[in-house]
Amino acid sequence: MLVKCHRLAHSDGNRVFLTFDDGPVPGITEAVLNILEKHQVKATFFVVAEKAAAQRDIIEKMIRNGHGIGNHSLNHSFRPFFAGRKTMVEWISSAEKILQNLTGAESVGWRSPAGIQTPPLHDALKLLKMPLIHWNIRYFDTVKTWTWKSAEQSLPKIKPGSIVLLHDKQKKGNELTFLATLERFIPALKERGLVLDRLQRADFLTLSSEQ
Numbered sequence: 001m002l003v004k005c006h007r008l009a010h011s012d013g014n015r016v017f018l019t020f021d022d023g024p025v026p027g028i029t030e031a032v033l034n035i036l037e038k039h040q041v042k043a044t045f046f047v048v049a050e051k052a053a054a055q056r057d058i059i060e061k062m063i064r065n066g067h068g069i070g071n072h073s074l075n076h077s078f079r080p081f082f083a084g085r086k087t088m089v090e091w092i093s094s095a096e097k098i099l100q101n102l103t104g105a106e107s108v109g110w111r112s113p114a115g116i117q118t119p120p121l122h123d124a125l126k127l128l129k130m131p132l133i134h135w136n137i138r139y140f141d142t143v144k145t146w147t148w149k150s151a152e153q154s155l156p157k158i159k160p161g162s163i164v165l166l167h168d169k170q171k172k173g174n175e176l177t178f179l180a181t182l183e184r185f186i187p188a189l190k191e192r193g194l195v196l197d198r199l200q201r202a203d204f205l206t207l208s209s210e211q
């Protein structure tokens, strides 16, 4: 049985959702948090649980500032996807337990490393009643530098409900360009009348059909 793969979130009004994967990473994640705070917007961080446990201060700041925390696995490994349902359930649950201990709440949902989907993953998410959250806008910003040009080109495609995939783990040398692009991207979205909000599990439970 397949679980639904959400590429959009439910959105009353003009909400769009920036998501940052693969952190927290000291330095750049804090810089992203400062930019979000400066522009008074919310986002969602799909964190790697082992990294989150080692960076409690950053996680606490995310919570304090009202951002969402998603489950991006225990350790960003690909192996458990091919190891069967039992391993998969344990792997996802162990990450979820760490995050719940850190944040005091259930995560927004699951996002797979590299977006991988296998039958054991779908079985596990169904059992654990966790939404599978993908994205509908991406820039391959782990592979190439996220420039203002590519951000600007994407603006017309970003609509209410859009989930934007970004990474707060950047290659050395790309961080400053990434942060500079984010600084311009947020006001550009606001100028288009969009509201940058955090994801919540309820955004997925109320979505009745694929958009």
Ligand SMILES: [Zn+2]
Binding pocket: 021, 022, 072, 076, 112, 113, 114
């Ligand atoms: Zn990832």
